[in-house]
Amino acid sequence: MQTKREKLKQNILKAEAEAGAQRAKDPYRFGFHLMPPSGWMNDPNGLCWYQGEYHVFYQYSPLDAHRGQIFWGHWSSPDLLSWTQHPVFLYPTDAWDKNGVYSGSGLAEKDGLYLYYTGNVKHPGNYDYIYEGRGHNVGLAVTRDGITADSNRCILENKDYPQNLSCHVRDPKVWKQDGAYYMVLGARTRQDVGEILVFTSEDRLHWKHLNTIQTPQPFGFMWECPDVFCVDGQWIVMTSPQGIAHEKYQYQNVYSCGYFPLYGDFRSEYTLGDYQELDAGFDFYAPQTFEAPDGRRILLGWMGMPDADYTNPTADWSGWQHGMSVPRALHWNGERLTAQPIEELQQLRTDSKRQTMQGTAAINTGAMAELRIRNTGEHLHIAIGNSAVIEWSQGLLSLTLSEQAGYGRTKRYIQTQKLDTLHLLMDTSSLELFVNGGEQTMTTRFYPQGEEQKNRTITLHGEGEVRSDTLQPMTFHWAQA
Incomplete structure (x- = not known):
């Protein structure tokens, strides 16, 4: 007779195997974050x-x-x-x-x-x-x-x-x-x-x-x-x-x-x-x-x-x-x-590009990307397709998610009188923002729809410089194929 532990183990192995069979079809599975x-x-x-x-x-x-x-x-x-x-x-x-x-x-x-x-x-x-x-x-x-x-x-x-x-x-x-x-x-x-x-x-x-x-x-x-x-x-x-x-x-x-x-x-x-x-x-x-x-x-x-x-x-x-x-x-x-x-993540960078912002700049990325922005203006506005807007003005940084991408997430704020640098990490279904060298951070899940699941246009309005990098996925060795 199976013990309780043995029965649980078999059920888990079955669930993980079934999930593994669907993994490649899921556009929201992470590329460089740990997940279950x-x-x-x-x-x-x-x-x-x-x-x-x-x-x-x-x-x-x-x-x-x-x-x-x-x-x-x-x-x-x-x-x-x-x-x-x-x-x-x-x-x-x-x-x-x-x-x-x-x-x-x-x-x-x-x-x-x-x-x-x-x-x-x-x-x-x-x-x-x-x-x-x-x-x-x-x-x-x-x-x-x-x-x-x-x-x-x-x-x-x-x-x-x-x-x-x-x-x-x-x-x-x-x-x-x-x-x-x-x-x-x-x-x-x-x-x-x-x-x-x-x-x-x-x-x-x-x-x-x-x-x-x-x-x-x-x-x-x-x-x-x-x-x-x-x-x-x-x-x-x-x-x-x-x-x-x-x-x-x-x-x-x-x-x-x-x-x-x-x-x-x-x-x-x-x-x-x-x-x-x-x-x-x-x-x-x-x-x-x-x-x-x-x-x-x-x-x-x-x-x-x-x-x-x-x-x-x-x-x-x-x-x-x-x-x-x-x-x-x-x-x-x-x-x-x-x-x-951590600095190890820099090894995932590829296809680096630099742009000067003097008014409007546009960047086309895949679902996994990194943006490092040096801000020299009084206002900054960043739109990630139709899914998310990041805005800084008059001492307030805000992150707004669309109804379609947020699934109930609406708006969050950071109070900061200055914005010298903004570092964005974007994965298939997450955003992480690091403000002024990581003095403040903002992390969220989001779920871009349609074509934005794979390809995203990021539009910036402001002054300064932006460097963008496509990020390669980390390597995951799954126990179940």
Whole structure:
């Protein structure tokens, strides 16, 4: 008799094979972004460099493009350009994770890759699953080859967390520092205040609560996907806070994601600087960072948004939904984080062209292209066919999507008094904008129609210079043909 895990594995292999047979016919499948083989993708997990390869695990619902049972999917790459899909890494089949193997992180050690994750359990009964009835456990899977888990166990349960918390404690991020191990967990108190728990360990298995990171006044009801790291000498607390009041020019999405500069020591006394959003587009959430072997701090975000009122038509058309942002290199410029596409992506460039803008310029591209604009005027207007308009004037940058391409996405804003440079990355069904060297970014999905699925005319009105490059696709080695 097949075990539950064996049955799930066979169903997943079948779903991925069926998706593979349709892949070449889908004009919206990405050329240079990670995506699910089938079904649904969300948070990046377990980002790391281990045994000569980059590893990207992710929340994966292979059997339901509208988000069903959650597994961990897995991509790896030696260079961030050529990617190999591996079999599903984590299954929700243990007592401590039977309702979903949720977000977590990777700790690369000499004796193995340690992957910490949230095991979700919903106890049967008449519960609200916020304050009662839910187990949010921390699981630990260890792998030596980076592909198959050699062991899996539960290391923290609700009883191990401070007593004033709701049942929403999740998303462990783990790292080693000063000879000890640290873990941060996102939390929601019983008073509906978001915060981050700091734990420490000497052996990677046994953990004790050390400190709590919080703001003087409540800032949202839940802080998801926490990350604490140092870049260019500045400590950063990154999180995705839920419950922030929406404003016209900031906090525009259902949920925000951003960071606080941290001054002092996260383990004892500290102060947090002003919160800054990481991305102002429609589709960017749950980012996670890791340190590359050359010391770069690289960020990857989910190119999606939970509980949004807009849609991705590929879920119904071709059985898959969502993807990841391009990897972004982070730096601290003395005032804020900057995020720019990793330099490896430059290897995808071909057919480079330069044009001077003095009034109107037009560029014909395929579905995958890059534009780097040096702006010297007071106004800039960019139209991507009939699908999207980017406009800057009087200190406000806006992105407007057409009804046909946006599928419910309308308009988003960035406030910036100057616009010196604008860097656009365009894939088959995504746009990423990097403003003034990545001081601000804007990420969205979009779905050009008709001929614009393959060929796009970009019209620019302004002054300055634009360089355009066609982008070749990355290499994807799919497990199922």
